[in-house]
Amino acid sequence: MAPSVDQALQEWASRASDEELDAGPGLEDLGGSDAVVAEVDTMAAGPQLPYLLTALAHGIDTLPAEQAAPLLAAAAQGLRQPHSAWVLADALDVVCTRPGLAARLGNRIVRDLATLAEDALAGDCDAALAQPAIAGLLRLAVAGGSPHRLLALLTDITGTEPADALDRMPILIGIARDHFADTNRLLDVLNALENQPDLNPATRADASFELALADERAALEAADRTTAGEQLQRALMRFTELDRTHEARLDARAHAAAIEAVLAFADLEQNPTGDSSARQRLTEAADQLDTTAAHLAAWTGRMHQLDWLSARSLAQSAWAKLVTTLNTAQAHLDQPSWYNPADALNDLLKVYLTSRSIYAPANDSTGLTALISPAVEAPFVRSQGLLHQLEQALAHDPQFTDHPDARTLYDAVRRRRQQSAGETARQEAVPGKALEGRPALAALFRSDAAGLRDDLDPHQLDRLENLAHQLARGYTPTGNARVDTHLETLLDILKTSPAWKPSDSHYFTPLLEHFLRFLYDRFDAQANLYGERTAYLGPTRKSTDGIAVSWNEKNLQDDFHQHISPLFPTGSVEREKWDVASGRADVIYTPELGSRFVAEIKWRNKRWKTHETVERDYLAQAANYTATGPPFALLLVGDASDHSHGYRDIEDSIWIIRHARSATEVPRLIVAGVLPTTRPTPHSLRVERSSPPR
Structure with a gap:
């Protein structure tokens, strides 16, 4: 290769900042567009193809047509005949995260990748090219392209193809089945791969795992408890056998422990006064999952294959939340009202969704990345989880229990949950008068809504509606890839603490996730998002006398408390609690005795x-609130200063403070977040003439 572009690339790499290295070089960094055009064929045919595509993506919108055409043609040729499998994988990472570049390359990229995959599967070229080519087709299809060529390729796989061509292929087949409709024929392909003795053991194990996940998904999508239980038993047998024959499959062990716990829960609910075997199974499964989830997080954290697949940090948080649910339930085994698998099933659903999500460019935002989750229809699991959470709140939450209508609402929710547990189908109906204008509750009750009295306190119904809405949001993936990457950055820092061990690490991880989700949500939110509850985000209000009434700490505390309390076991989130480090803690989360996390x-x-x-x-x-508990806490600051010139971005507003008060103390790690409040409307913002550094 002529020295000009190569030397320019080396010089750029030696002086570029970390942010510039992450973004990749532009055409000017490679010596200019003329130099790149002169050497483009050599670059496209070699290991520099990803750099060429990155530079082209940066400058494609401003390049003259006479320069863009040869660069695009050479890039397409490089994708048709790549230097190696790893070069193709890196090049497709660029294409799949730059929708503008993918659009300029056109539909030919899909045809070329399909042809390349066909040749690799047939043994007519390097077999290792099959996996990155099909992964590229999958990512482009999930981002909005047509999946037809991809699904045709996958459906034709027999298991007799070259072994290298089928490396990690079962994972791609499983993901394709998750994200596209009418793909049950892919189960036959997975069965063929699982039973092909000539394949690598790891490939066959991947096929077994995907088949077990298919059974798990069938359970999550079941219309009633009986069907869900049968499918969970099938999945449990597959996961258990895979764990027995492949010790390194921590993912199979974790799923097996989770399903065993859910089934033990179900047995306890059906026979709460029976022998102790179900309680013992639940305890053993919870302990197994506690240990395995920690090992799984460490294992996946070191993996760098298929980085575009799975919201790793959100999946880690989902596993941690499931551990928390099971550990909390163990502490309440003397209370039959806790014998309900609904919460654990909903946590398992979240594990499934986050671990099967794909990073893809956001359709409505240039340069932003979305997390696209599979469309898992799970009405029974979701409604059972919501109804059980509402039932627990009506039985234990003071904002409901102190009201005379609480018992009526509790009986209605409990009756609806027991009724829906045995249903195989739902009858659509117009909700009764009591639920008019309350869509979250109406969706849960459906035909049973007419059974509610019309004279129930509307304020109580509004509170219950808000709770149902909040719970539904908590079960829903954010779709925001920045939340996942931001969470990963924070978790990497927390993992450096010697105190970051199960179960405290499991307890704090979902709390941190929802702290982040709260901040991301409120940064974007208008002041009327939740009515009076979030009004503090907007300008100062005026009283009936026309006097300005300032917002204060209580408004922020109320909002944050209402945000997180429905998402964790009933009674584990409290506020304004005295005798914590000789003072009063604002919001405190206590998943079990000895594990206490404070949000100041x-x-x-x-x-x-x-x-x-x-x-x-x-x-x-x-930091003082951590004196008698784990060394982790949250600090939430409402910034009510002058925002007439705007406010800093969210990534600069969230950080971790490391603080030790002595040479021998384990450092406290405090996650701080500053939320701009009392904000003017965006159209009234003005650029500050001489803004001091902030």
Whole structure:
């Protein structure tokens, strides 16, 4: 290769910042568009193809047509005849994350990748090219392209293809089945791969795992409890056998433990006064999952294959939430009201969705990435989970239990949950008068809604409606890839603590996820998102006398408490609790005795220029609340300063503070988040003429 572009690339790499290295070089960094055009054929045919595509993606919109045409043609040729499998994989990472470049390459890229995959599967070219080519087709299809060529290729696989061509292929087949309709024929392909003795053991194990996941999905989508139980038993047998024959399959072991716990829950609910075997099974499964989930997080954290597949950090949080649900249930085995598998099933559903999500460009935002989850229809599991959570809230939450209508609502919810547990189909009906204008409750009750009295307190029904809505949001993946990557960054820091061990690590991870989700949601939200509850995000209101009434810390505390309390076991989230580090904690999460996590909430009217400003004012108090518990806590600051010129971005507003008060103390790790409040409407913002550094 002529030295000009190669030397320019080396010089750029030696001086580029970490952010620039992540973004990749532009055409100017490679010596300019003329130099790249002169050497483009050599670049496209060699290991520099990913750099060529990256530079082309950066400059494609501004390049003259006479320069863009040869560059695009050479790039397409490089994808048709790649230097190697790893070069093709890296090149397709660029194409699949730059929709503008993919659009300019056109439909020919799908045809070329399909042809390349066919040749690799037939043994007519390097067999290792099959996996990245089909992965590229899958990613392009999930991002909005046509899946027909992809599904035709996958359906024709017999298991007699070259072994290297089928490496990790069962995973791609399983993901394709998750994301596209009418793909049951792919189960036959997975069965063929599982039973092909000439294949690599790892490939056959992947096929077994995907078949077990198919049974698990069938259970999650079942219309009634009996069918769900049968499918879970099938999945459990597959996962258990895979764990027995492949010790390294921690994923199979985790799923087996989770399903065993759900089935034990179901047995306890059916026969709460029976022998202790179900309780013992639940305890053993919960302990197994506690250990395995931690090992699984460490194992997947070191993997760098198929980085586009799975929201790793959100999946880790989902596993942690399931561990929390099971551990909390163990502490309440003397209370039959806790014998319900619904919560654990919903946690398992979230594990499934997050682990099968795909990173893809957001359709409505240039340069942004979305997490696309499979469309898993799980009405029975979702409704059972919501109804059980509502039932627990009506039985234990003071905002409901102190009201005379609480018992009526509790009986109605319990009756509906027991009724729907045995249903195989639902009858659509117009909701009764009591649920008019309350869509979340109406969707749960459907035909049973007319059984509710019309004279129930509308304020109580509104509270229950808001709770149902909040719970439904908690069960739903965010679709925001930035939340996953941001969570991963924070978890990587937390893992450096010697105290980051099960079960505390499992307890804090989902709390951190929902802290992030709260901040991301409220950063974007309008002040009327939840009516009076989120009004503090907007301008100061006026009283009936025309006097300005300032928002305060209580408004933020109320919102955050209402956000997280429905998402964790009933009674585990409290507020304004005294005798915590000789003071009163704002919001406190206690999943079990000895594990206590505090969210300290503050309100400030002065600008904060640096992270150190916030730490100086609030760190000592937040850290002190960890004195008798795990060294992890949250600090949420409502920034009510002047935002007439805008406010800083969310990534600069969330960070981890490491603080040790002695040479021998385990450092406290406080996750701080600053939320801009009392914000003006965007159209009234103006650029500050001489803005000081903030």
